[in-house]
Amino acid sequence: MTRVTAEQLAKKQREISVAEFFERNKHILGFGNPTRALVTSVKEGVDNSLDACEEANILPDIVVEIHQGEEDSEYLLVVEDNGPGIVKNQIQHIFGRLLYGSRFHAIRQSRGQQGIGISAVVLYGQLTTGKHAKVISKTAENKPAVLMELAIDTNRNRAEVISSNTVQWEEKTTGTRIEIPIKVDYIRGKRFVYEYLKNTSIVNPHAQIIYREVDGNTHVFERTSDVLPKKSIEIKPHPYGIELGTLIKMAKLSKARKLSSFLTTEFSSMGSRTAELVCREANLDKNLNPKKMTREEFLALHKAFKKVKIMAPPMDCLSPIGETLIKRSLKHETQEISPEFIITVSRPPTAYSGNPFQVEVGLVYGGTLPKDEPVKLMRFANRVPLLYQQGGCAITQAIASIDWRRYGLEQRSGRGIPIGPAIILVHVASTLIPFTSESKEAIADVEEIENEIKLAVRACARKVQRHIHKKVKRKKTRDKFLLITKILPEIAKKSSSMLNKPMPSLDNVITKIMDVIWIDDTIEYEKIERKPAFQTTLYDNPDSSKDRVITKSRITIVNYKQKPQKFNLYAVIPGDAVIGEVKPNPVKTTSRYIKWSLDTIPPGGKKELTFELAGLEKGDFDENELYVEHVNPAYVIGADKWEGE
């Protein structure tokens, strides 16, 4: 066989255009089959609209329509929003070029990041139907709209503008409407579109989404909150976890002349004091010119980042859903299941490779959920539901790596998705979600993220276990209590009458037999007119359109032990609640708990504690989470051992 030479092979080497690359590899963008192509197209359109509205501080009104096209499997996808519109000379770039956008270079949480999504839909449309896309955009009430018809020249990765006209679009003040012909499997795909939009609405209660199916059937996902989510703020990169190569590149591009100002101006959490500490740790002169630093000096700087204690990245670049909203959404979604309880856990924000992220978890347990099927997972990233690639997602892997048998769920060989009556919702919010591919359907196995998910899910699982345990323990003690308070007096009565003696007091005996501290609690909701005293800032209220209530919690402690008891009691409260009146005066109140130091309770003695919460809807807080300190928790019914914050 003749050898082929390097010269012969060199003739075939060529550059590949990015549009050509994605056209050939359309499965990477989520267009691998005609069913998924439909869902991806809708998703890219809606994500874009939501991002645009939120960036412009507009409550999103989104309409998704699917019309039958000229051919059998050809459809026209329409997505219309009331966002700010797009200025004329940007339309062709946003829709007609891949890797063009506004969010790639900004560090803050948003749905779209890469400037690929919507132009990929245009590309897929022209690939499968040979037709062009239409974009109508209106940027101000007093301006006419622009109607542009465009295609993508894949060899150049540039838009081909077919036509551009001025049109009247009276219904909207501002907004964008896209019409893209696509060849998809509508019959199989439509239920996934519905599911995607429903789940989108769960985590975006501030958006109204109308979905018109081909047959005219219309679903309205109502807005349940008229407050925009906390807007995520653009931040600078955090020194923790930044790659050495990125650091060198940043120094080259920076306008700073001195190392110290490079550090303070280009990084977040880097005040002048911290910058100085870093320079000292790295043994570098703070007046060095960052452009002239050697690789070794950068390496020293890079190492120093990890040795000096630097504040966590500012969390205002993230816009988490919040425990209360997750609980409320799950409650709303699962009302037909009438679950036994719903638990939520929010981890504090942290970072991987300099990218802040935060994990939130919700767990629904019991009710009519099937007991012999795998737990259902609901995955979200930056408020976008993830429908496909569940098996390849870090969320799934984190959940599957937990030994659920310890928490009372069934699981073959201690690995894999557990079996049991539960739904687990996981939301990862980040300035850069590390998706496994551009189709954005699964989160890559970044260790820091997987660990945070595990911590959050395990915390949930422990709460489940504690809840079940507490229930069982309380029931047992209650049974015993009922037994002795009923039977003991009967025996005493009988014995006394037989001996012809007066009946003795049984309190002491009962206490001796019970030998516990009994803590019971009730929760009530009181409807209120909005009172200024409880009015919190607009942003703190995830839902200001609903009736406000005051949540009133009453805790009763009875000492059924033979000795006086003195201990501390903690009541954990949701992070987004506002604490009102607390009785008696607590020794400490934080945003997460109230702490009482209780006076000595004599044997048989009783104590009552109450607190009020505002900023919540009825049912948001429906069970007290109580902990005790400085008392043997084995003798306490109704509270667990305080393990610290």
Added chain:
Amino acid sequence: MTRVTAEQLAKKQREISVAEFFERNKHILGFGNPTRALVTSVKEGVDNSLDACEEANILPDIVVEIHQGEEDSEYLLVVEDNGPGIVKNQIQHIFGRLLYGSRFHAIRQSRGQQGIGISAVVLYGQLTTGKHAKVISKTAENKPAVLMELAIDTNRNRAEVISSNTVQWEEKTTGTRIEIPIKVDYIRGKRFVYEYLKNTSIVNPHAQIIYREVDGNTHVFERTSDVLPKKSIEIKPHPYGIELGTLIKMAKLSKARKLSSFLTTEFSSMGSRTAELVCREANLDKNLNPKKMTREEFLALHKAFKKVKIMAPPMDCLSPIGETLIKRSLKHETQEISPEFIITVSRPPTAYSGNPFQVEVGLVYGGTLPKDEPVKLMRFANRVPLLYQQGGCAITQAIASIDWRRYGLEQRSGRGIPIGPAIILVHVASTLIPFTSESKEAIADVEEIENEIKLAVRACARKVQRHIHKKVKRKKTRDKFLLITKILPEIAKKSSSMLNKPMPSLDNVITKIMDVIWIDDTIEYEKIERKPAFQTTLYDNPDSSKDRVITKSRITIVNYKQKPQKFNLYAVIPGDAVIGEVKPNPVKTTSRYIKWSLDTIPPGGKKELTFELAGLEKGDFDENELYVEHVNPAYVIGADKWEGE
């Protein structure tokens, strides 16, 4: 809250360089965590070397070395090959630009396709260590080598050449050596590197791979075949499944002036007769200028492709491993397990969206494989092992979607990876593997591919079932046979002596009780000197370095029924075997089976068939697969019903 206008938002819009995109999204390329980054780096280097050697018709000699770097988690990855080398002016493009390569525009099976892999390793190296990569390349024995040091300017997606020198590299005639510093988790990653290289060696028996670990420990994966795999030929796109948009684009770029010549020159499987049929079906003049055709005309043409019967794409663009080689590799790999049997199935090549592909499956059953653990999957794409993202891969999904309970394996609720003593190997070969992401770790859920995998795996599963069934049935009949041929004569003897009569002939009685056609077979191997009569072409022999044997199969048929029997018998043979002497003369011989039409066999009669196979190693063919036709298969022991080809 103040609205933000479209004009304000427009200011942030920017182009994103492709290198910048992948630098930020390095997890998409398989660099998501430091363990995987090591495996990905080795993989990209080795894949590149194997592709280069095969393209140049050179038997690959590859050395992989990992050295400790200056820092704790810094390592130097070295991959060296004896390939054709790279001409000087191409080195900077191949290693210093993403989306640059020779294989993207060619339709044929190769490991690398996108021109991303190896430059991504360079990018990852500079990102994590701030250091440059070194490439040494020698393109001819009489020429010196070139040593180039380079980095990637991510803003421009171009190489930055740090230095370029001429050096002596005596040991090699031609070859390439790369040295890339990378920051990885070597401790955790090294066993995956070993696994990757071992699996690579399984499906690339023509390559020798030497792996030197950091501590000097060296693994040699020996070459077990000195014949290069059949070289895949570059083909034109196949009309079946091509997208309308691609068709229009091809017409625009074509030099053909007439529709008919456009069809015959730009597509595969499109002769002038087929082209004419297509034009007629589309109602188009075959002399139309393809550049002037309307979208509607292209649409008609596109529809006609699906209505006219067009030959399958030529399969020489694919280079499957082959059933024999898969079986041999699995046998070699599982010898410690001493499995009960190994089964292989090759599907005929087919196409998705105009891309030819072929599925091959191997199944190992029994032996010491654990009975209560999930079946082990081994996934390969274009001869490259897939180690990660198993859950998100079409191979896994296809296997999990089969109801394995029907085939005798345990499986919860008829879905998921089955439990049982089996290993399933799946190889997908294609001119374009639709990976879920650029890290090339999982195949996307393209329906056509998933269906082919299901068909192949189900065929394997049926063979497993049949094997187990046949074994049980044969054992039962054999027990019965032994019983009556031992006990019946004893009874006859006793009865005869008691009655003082001569013992009757029992043949008829035995036949009556047995009531079956008994088919037994044996296989023997005869070592041979290479005989020209059996010498096949170089390509047909996946392994010419080993001793050749002739495989001799002998089939014995005994008619234990009371009536004469006349039927057809089929013996299935491996596709890559060459048929030698067959006795008696068969009525038909194809590459897959031998068919005999048997003369009438009288009751108690016996018939013997033999055939010889060449081109196989000892053990490659170790069990006959026999089928019968024109006889009730319920009465046949040792063969199943012939279901057609």
